[in-house]
Amino acid sequence: MTEANGGDLATKVGRNLPFLRRYARALTGSQQRGDQYAMATLEAILSDPSSFDSSLAPKCALFKVFHSIWVTTGAPLSEDETGLASRAQDHLSRLTSGTREALLLHTIEELTFDEVAQIMDVPTSEVEQLVSIAYTEMAESVSGRVMIIEDEAIIAVDLEAITAEMGHKVTGVARTESAAVDLAARETPDLILSDIQLADNSSGIDAVNRILKDVPNTPVIFITAFPERLLTGEGPEPAFLISKPYTEDQVRSAISQAMFFSSTETLKV
Numbered sequence: 001m002t003e004a005n006g007g008d009l010a011t012k013v014g015r016n017l018p019f020l021r022r023y024a025r026a027l028t029g030s031q032q033r034g035d036q037y038a039m040a041t042l043e044a045i046l047s048d049p050s051s052f053d054s055s056l057a058p059k060c061a062l063f064k065v066f067h068s069i070w071v072t073t074g075a076p077l078s079e080d081e082t083g084l085a086s087r088a089q090d091h092l093s094r095l096t097s098g099t100r101e102a103l104l105l106h107t108i109e110e111l112t113f114d115e116v117a118q119i120m121d122v123p124t125s126e127v128e129q130l131v132s133i134a135y136t137e138m139a140e141s142v143s144g145r146v147m148i149i150e151d152e153a154i155i156a157v158d159l160e161a162i163t164a165e166m167g168h169k170v171t172g173v174a175r176t177e178s179a180a181v182d183l184a185a186r187e188t189p190d191l192i193l194s195d196i197q198l199a200d201n202s203s204g205i206d207a208v209n210r211i212l213k214d215v216p217n218t219p220v221i222f223i224t225a226f227p228e229r230l231l232t233g234e235g236p237e238p239a240f241l242i243s244k245p246y247t248e249d250q251v252r253s254a255i256s257q258a259m260f261f262s263s264t265e266t267l268k269v
Contacts, residue, residue, distance in 0.1 A: 026240055191258055191259060
């Protein structure tokens with residue numbers, strides 16, 4: 001499929017699809033539901049290629065199609081959601097409309113206010129206000145115990161400071177898989193923030209999988225320099241993912257989002 005003004009539409013969509021999956025999963029708190037929205041977006045473009053606005057940057061054009069679907073469905077949680085996900089629905093119903101979308105687009109996806117405005121089809125000034133409101137409302141939302149799995153000392157200290165400043169208790173920092181499992185056994189975390197590659201060449205993914213056997217509903221945020229490798233759409237993948245190098249706003253946003261949901265899947269990679 002080729003656009004009238006040149007350039008391969010399939011290529012443009014394909015290059016940005018991993019990031020749409022990341023965004024959709026963070027927005028819904030679920031790999032399955034996020035991927036359903038991503039698939040619906042692809043189907044919409046296939047049925048009407050003109051819906052992909054070639055005047056916009058490809059990522060913005062793809063995300064804009066997604067949002068045209070998202071806003072019309074209202075994106076309710078499933079009626080059978082329980083636990084933290086169920087409590088999230090009660091909280092989300094009290095949040096100002098559009099705040100989470102604007103915050104995720106600006107922080108996790110690193111889009112400018114102008115680009116977010118194009119995607120959400122609202123004035124730039126409104127996007128700036130929505131992001132500001134999001135920080136305020138989420139700071140007052142959910143707090144808990146956060147466990148950090150990170151082998152680089154400088155990054156670990158930075159993550160610990162950001163997390164503590166948000167009002168969460170850091171249960172500790174683990175540098176290896178075995179240390180992470182021991183730390184989780186001493187104090188059950190409400191959230192796990194984990195690197196992928198650890199100090200002794202052990203895996204943060206393996207560490208998280210072992211921990212989730214005992215506390216399966218604990219939300220997890222993974223940090224990696226290669227997020228696209230965990231967003232292929234093949235098999236269980238994380239709902240929350242931060243790219244390295246990260247910004248403080250990305251960490252704050254991801255922690256706030258992840259605290260709403262407990263649907264991160266056990267990874268097998």
